[in-house]
Amino acid sequence: MRLLHDPVRLLLTLPALLWALSFHEFCHGFAARMVGDRTAQRNGRLTLNPLAHLDLIGTLMLLFVGFGWAKPVPINTQYFRHPRRDLIIVSLAGVAGNILTAVLTVLFFRHFGVWWYGIAGRAGIEFLSIMISINMGLAAFNLIPIPPLDGSRVLEAFLPYKYMEYYYWLERFGTVILLVLLMTGIINVLFDPIIDFLWNFLPY
Numbered sequence: 153m154r155l156l157h158d159p160v161r162l163l164l165t166l167p168a169l170l171w172a173l174s175f176h177e178f179c180h181g182f183a184a185r186m187v188g189d190r191t192a193q194r195n196g197r198l199t200l201n202p203l204a205h206l207d208l209i210g211t212l213m214l215l216f217v218g219f220g221w222a223k224p225v226p227i228n229t230q231y232f233r234h235p236r237r238d239l240i241i242v243s244l245a246g247v248a249g250n251i252l253t254a255v256l257t258v259l260f261f262r263h264f265g266v267w268w269y270g271i272a273g274r275a276g277i278e279f280l281s282i283m284i285s286i287n288m289g290l291a292a293f294n295l296i297p298i299p300p301l302d303g304s305r306v307l308e309a310f311l312p313y314k315y316m317e318y319y320y321w322l323e324r325f326g327t328v329i330l331l332v333l334l335m336t337g338i339i340n341v342l343f344d345p346i347i348d349f350l351w352n353f354l355p356y
Contacts, residue, residue: 183242
């Protein structure tokens with residue numbers, strides 16, 4: 153809730169948050185189209201317009217708690233050319249988009265940081281920092297293998313068919329389990345190792 157008492161940081165966080173969520177979902181839809189599924193496109197989700205992607209609760213959670221989500225892009229695996237492979241590609245596309253954003257932001261800071269500071273000042277540098285943190289955090293959070301997060305889809309693609317009934321059971325209660333883990337802070341046991349691993353990809 154600290155952002156409520158820091159309007160400047162809130163104004164800097166909102167555009168970074170809107171980009172991170174919108175680009176994440178756009179990448180899912182784009183990857184699905186590339187492997188044969190146009191469901192996202194037909195549903196108006198192949199866009200960077202944040203209004204098409206935002207989930208109210210998920211956005212507020214991300215803004216004020218640090219964990220959150222957007223409306224999942226609809227996919228239909230029946231259109232996939234190679235269902236298991238393509239499910240992994242589509243599931244990881246959003247994470248890849250967030251990591252790419254963070255990497256490009258770091259490179260921008262490294263090569264144009266002084267120029268950017270001269271134009272945007274301290275607030276501009278803070279915005280770049282927020283952009284990196286939000287995108288890396290969203291990528292790491294989505295790799296947690298609990299439905300409806302992307303990591304669970306990757307897990308689904310690797311599971312032997314004989315275990316799928318257990319996955320479908322987990323999928324039914326995944327959102328409830330996820331919220332309990334968030335409220336209790338247990339989620340950090342899963343989140344921290346993932347975010348620590350992802351930071352290694354940044355070209356500092």
